[in-house]
Amino acid sequence: MNTPTIKTRFAPSPTGLIHLGNARTALFNALYAYRHQGTLLLRIEDTDLERSQTEYVQQLMTDLHWLDLNWHEGPQVGGDNGPYYQSERNEIYAHYYALLEQQDAVYPCFCTPSELALARKLQRTAGQAPRYAGTCAYLSQAEIAAKLEQGLKPTLRFRVPRGQKIEFLDLVKGQQQFATDDIGDFIIRRADGTPAFFFCNAIDDALMGVTHVFRGDDHLTNTPRQIMMLQALGLTIPQYGHIALIVGDDGTPLSKRNGSQSIQELRENGWLAEGVVNYLARLGHTYSEESYLSLTELANHFAVERLGRAPAHFDEQQLRHWQQMAVLQASATRLWDWIGQTVAAQVPHDLQTQFIAAIRSNMTYPHEALHWAKILFSDELIFSPEAQTVLAKAGSDFFHQAIVTLATTQGNYPEWVKQLKQATGTQGKNLFMPLRAALTGEVHGPEMANLLPLIGLERARRRLQANIMG
Known part of the structure; x- marks a missing residue:
């Protein structure tokens, strides 16, 4: 069986519920994969053992299925590149740590969090960009051994080459260039032995055959670090596209304070998945077709060139508009499932089709159907x-x-x-x-x-x- 040409991924950390920003990231990766008859991969990045919770894993998969964003590879469906939980891939990461150690591309760092915080403060005071000063970069083997004998637990830092330029073509933002002298040596393994995001995220993308990564532009500065690591290991580098973040009406990143809701909350509050998807697909991506589109139609018209570089502003009025469009487009069966048994119990069975036809254009949420059912039949x-x-x-x-x-x-x-x-x-x-x-x-x-x-x-x-x- 031939490997699909295009493979995208959604790689959430199960430390909370999926919100609109996460869902849009999943959606854009799904639309690109569907558009090119490729593969959508789901990977669970649960290396933060203290914050990752099993119930969040189950909920995020429920939320993705509700949005009809069905993955082709990953938990529940399997594949050739598992395990798909990062907490189960420690032996794989250990292998690549060892390869980097053999190249002298990494070194142990014994600096404490308080020492690092003080160094960053001094750098800012001096008008310098905060980055690691390389304090432990050239410790001798004897010095390292002595610190280990004291019971100190080091992190592992990647040794960033000096005097180089890291360049790549961002699928959304265009040509990007970063000077390695502006990037301090960064941690790829924490003091407790768990892998840092930079490391396992990049390793898994390469090993799992991911070809295209769409993610928030808050990850843009991670990309040169990941490129350097993959180059050092001789692994394939995916194409990256960094999507402008969603902001609220106050111009700050979308949060619960300025309008964000979890996908679970949207579902429980009576939003239709089809309307949510139609809205999110247009939040930072333009479509020439302004009418309601099915998921297949959204995918067929999805184009990287139409992804905007400016922040996308969340507008609940627009979300409500697409909810209304979804109600108008939904089948009667779909609407009965949506409005629920409480309404069905109010409406005589032989009048249910007429009831839906009568109130469809005046209904945005299920409670409105219940309101009209009580008016008409009570x-x-x-x-x-x-x-x-x-x-x-x-x-x-x-x-x-x-x-x-x-x-x-x-x-x-x-x-x-x-x-x-x-x-x-x-x-x-x-x-x-x-x-x-x-x-x-x-x-x-x-x-x-x-x-x-x-x-x-x-x-x-x-x-x-x-x-x-x-």
Whole structure:
């Protein structure tokens, strides 16, 4: 079997719930893979043993499936490049640490966190960019042995070559260049023996055959470090594309404080996955087609050239717009699954298709479906303040004529309105609004011609009768 030409990956750390930013990263990697008939890889980067939790792993996979972002390789589906949990790959990392040690490309560092913090502070005070000063770079074997005998636990630092330029073509940002003299020797293994993100992330991309990496541009400065490591080990370097971050309305990175929600929260609060995906696909990527698109259509029109370099601004109004588009596009079966059993229990089975057709364009969230189900099929009706005002103004004579003409027209709404207009001389809002208020308790909502058959003639008559005084 031939290896697919294109392979992207989503590699989350299971230290919390997936939010919109994580989901968009997963989506862009998925769209690129789908667009090129490639492979989407899921890898769990759980080397932070203190913060990584099993429940977060399960939840992120649930969230990805909910968004219909189904991976071709990784946990649950397998593949030829496992294990797909980094916590299970320590022997692999040990092998590559050893190769770097053989090249003298790394060295143990015994500097304490407090010593490093003080050094960075002094560098900033002197107007210098903070980077490791190389304090332990040239310790002798005897000095190293002595420190180890004292029980000190060293980190392992990569020895950055001096006087060189690291250049690469970023898929989003274009040509990039970094001077190695501006990059301090960096840690690739922590003092507790666990691998640093820079290291295992790059090693696994190479070993798992990842060809394209789309990630947030907060990782841009990681890239020259990873390129140097992969070059030292003779491993294949993927193409990197750094996506502009999502920011809130205050211009700062999106967080719970300025509007971010987890994917779990969105699902529990009644958002449709199709709407969320349509919104995220356009958050930092332009589509010439402004209408709702299926996931396949989004992938077919996804292009690296259309990824923006400026920060993408989160706009909940736009998210709500795509929610409404998703509701309009969804099948009746899909909507019944979405609005749930509570609504289904309110709606007579033989009227369910009519109910969905009647309220679809006036429904954004499941609770609105429940609201209209109670209005249409319950004998209890709650009137909004605006409806009460309209009803009082219309008067008893209007509703008396409404009952008479309802009976003679047998619920044919256009004919009913026509006859009621002739009988009362009322027209426009003064004709339509009292009928809506009396029958639904609201002054706005779905077309009354679609609601009246659901309310039924007898219930409609009782509601009109209730507005005849004396």
